[in-house]
Amino acid sequence: MMLDGKIALVTGARGGIGRAIVARFVKEGATVFAADLTPEGSLAAHVEDGSHFVKLDVTHEADAVAAMDRVREEHGRLDILVNAAGIEIEKTIEETSLAEWNRSFAVNVTGTFLTSKYALPLLREAAKLGKSASLINFGSYDGFIADPGLAAYCATKGAVHALTRAMACDHGPEGIRVNAICPGYIDTPMLQSFFNGDGSGGGGGNIETLQKAVRDVHPMRTYGTPEDIANLVNWLASDEARYASGQLWVLDGGLSAQVQQMRL
Amino acid sequence: MRLASKKAFVTGGRQGIGRGIVDAFLAEGADVVTCGRGPKPDDLETEWLTLDVCDPKAVADTIQYLGAFDVLVNNAGVQVEKTVVDSTDADWDLVIDTNARGVFNLCRAAIPHMREGGSIINLGSISGTVADPSMALYNASKAFVHGLTRSIAVDHGPKIRCNAICPGWIETGMLDAGFDLANNPARAKTDAIARHAVRRFGKPADIAAMAVWLASDEAGFATGQLFTIDGGMTAASPLNPGLF
Numbered sequence: 490m491m492l493d494g495k496i497a498l499v500t501g502a503r504g505g506i507g508r509a510i511v512a513r514f515v516k517e518g519a520t521v522f523a524a525d526l527t528p529e530g531s532l533a534a535h536v537e538d539g540s541h542f543v544k545l546d547v548t549h550e551a552d553a554v555a556a557m558d559r560v561r562e563e564h565g566r567l568d569i570l571v572n573a574a575g576i577e578i579e580k581t582i583e584e585t586s587l588a589e590w591n592r593s594f595a596v597n598v599t600g601t602f603l604t605s606k607y608a609l610p611l612l613r614e615a616a617k618l619g620k621s622a623s624l625i626n627f628g629s630y631d632g633f634i635a636d637p638g639l640a641a642y643c644a645t646k647g648a649v650h651a652l653t654r655a656m657a658c659d660h661g662p663e664g665i666r667v668n669a670i671c672p673g674y675i676d677t678p679m680l681q682s683f684f685n686g687d688g689s690g691g692g693g694g695n696i697e698t699l700q701k702a703v704r705d706v707h708p709m710r711t712y713g714t715p716e717d718i719a720n721l722v723n724w725l726a727s728d729e730a731r732y733a734s735g736q737l738w739v740l741d742g743g744l745s746a747q748v749q750q751m752r753l
Numbered sequence: 754m755r756l757a758s759k760k761a762f763v764t765g766g767r768q769g770i771g772r773g774i775v776d777a778f779l780a781e782g783a784d785v786v787t788c789g790r791g792p793k794p795d796d797l798e799t800e801w802l803t804l805d806v807c808d809p810k811a812v813a814d815t816i817q818y819l820g821a822f823d824v825l826v827n828n829a830g831v832q833v834e835k836t837v838v839d840s841t842d843a844d845w846d847l848v849i850d851t852n853a854r855g856v857f858n859l860c861r862a863a864i865p866h867m868r869e870g871g872s873i874i875n876l877g878s879i880s881g882t883v884a885d886p887s888m889a890l891y892n893a894s895k896a897f898v899h900g901l902t903r904s905i906a907v908d909h910g911p912k913i914r915c916n917a918i919c920p921g922w923i924e925t926g927m928l929d930a931g932f933d934l935a936n937n938p939a940r941a942k943t944d945a946i947a948r949h950a951v952r953r954f955g956k957p958a959d960i961a962a963m964a965v966w967l968a969s970d971e972a973g974f975a976t977g978q979l980f981t982i983d984g985g986m987t988a989a990s991p992l993n994p995g996l997f
Contacts, residue, residue: 661950
């Protein structure tokens with residue numbers, strides 16, 4: 490039980506990775522607020538996992554305020570915030586409309602900003618109890634190295650990386666650690682959408698060939714699972730990571746350790 | 754007990770970060786063997802081998818003796834506080850033989866003997882990416898470790914995972930040796946702490962906590978990466994206007 494007694498809020502909690510994080514946090518003894526647009530999120534089924542659902546559109550300031558008000562009323566503090574809400578537009582910039590560009594930044598960057606902004610007073614309360622509070626953002630391997638046809642997505646993740654370092658500098662002295670996890674290819678609905686794209690991921694419709702090619706280019710010969718990501722989120726959320734701050738944690742099965750280009 | 758049934762070999766386990774990793778692995782149920790150039794420390798309650806990692810023959814013999822194992826931690830390292838111009842041939846031999854060739858010796862000998870799913874953890878450094886002044890050979894040796902780490906991950910996955918931990922400023926004898934170079938060591942320490950987002954130096958246990966995670970099966974998708982644990986120091990610009 491690495492998170493026994495901790496209070497956590499996870500955005501994008503009903504997405505592929507968010508769901509695994511919520512399940513892990515509950516298993517580790519945390520009280521978990523699972524924040525998303527709907528109880529089902531982007532996946533079909535709602536799962537009873539012991540968490541408390543919070544309706545939160547991360548692009549709406551009033552939603553962020555209301556979510557944190559609820560956490561304050563019930564617990565008076567927040568030990569862990571995970572900003573896992575994110576969207577991906579599979580287009581080059583020429584194909585991307587202004588509305589799509591703005592939507593990408595609204596969810597991935599402004600959402601991280603708003604949720605963090607209103608969580609900080611509660612994280613500060615947790616830090617006053619002597620243990621460091623932990624804020625975990627979702628960057629991406631794509632914030633370092635571009636995938637084709639994901640221009641706006643890559644740009645938003647680069648912004649999250651810079652914001653992560655800035656928040657670590659500003660709020661470290663208050664006892665708040667800030668890190669970002671940068672996943673590579675993880676088996677989620679978002680990845681399936683990328684595989685099914687009309688050439689943006691290079692798939693050309695043959696998903697089996699594409700999936701095999703993607704697996705084979707990884708030194709670990711597989712893409713990751715949401716649980717692989719939850720394993721590191723759990724560690725960063727725990728007091729074991731008390732000296733870890735300001736870092737971008739790439740978890741990609743060795744993919745970006747190579748110079749090799751993806752030949753899809 | 755996250756490392757139960759795992760056998761680990763940690764180099765340089767006498768003191769500092771290496772000792773912290775040995776203690777953490779033991780606490781998590783691992784079977785741990787460690788080594789160093791001198792005799793066994795009195796307070797160490799696990800197997801100790803006398804080994805100079807610079808000696809390829811001795812390293813190969815040690816790996817043969819160990820048999821199959823799961824986790825290799827290449828922690829043994831030395832530092833010489835000099836610029837390139839001041840460094841002697843003896844300094845080169847000392848630093849590069851230990852920090853670069855030593856890691857190579859261990860990895861080359863160990864990989865064929867490691868079990869499927871094994872984890873190699875090298876100790877890199879923030880100094881391998883951003884230079885500490887007057888630490889030329891040490892900085893360069895750690896950049897070598899970073900490159901070798903990626904190569905092993907790429908060449909020997911999926912059988913073996915290989916990552917490096919890059920500690921920042923950790924409270925060890927090495928850190929004090931660095932501050933002894935300052936004109937005013939006490940003031941230098943105060944300034945250095947102010948440059949850390951978490952407002953303290955690290956402890957060996959902070960690094961050991963990451964080593965436990967990387968050694969465990971939880972890190973099954975983590976390979977080829979450099980994991981920095983530095984209290985937020987390198988997230989900030991070296992030019993920190995708040996300190997003027």
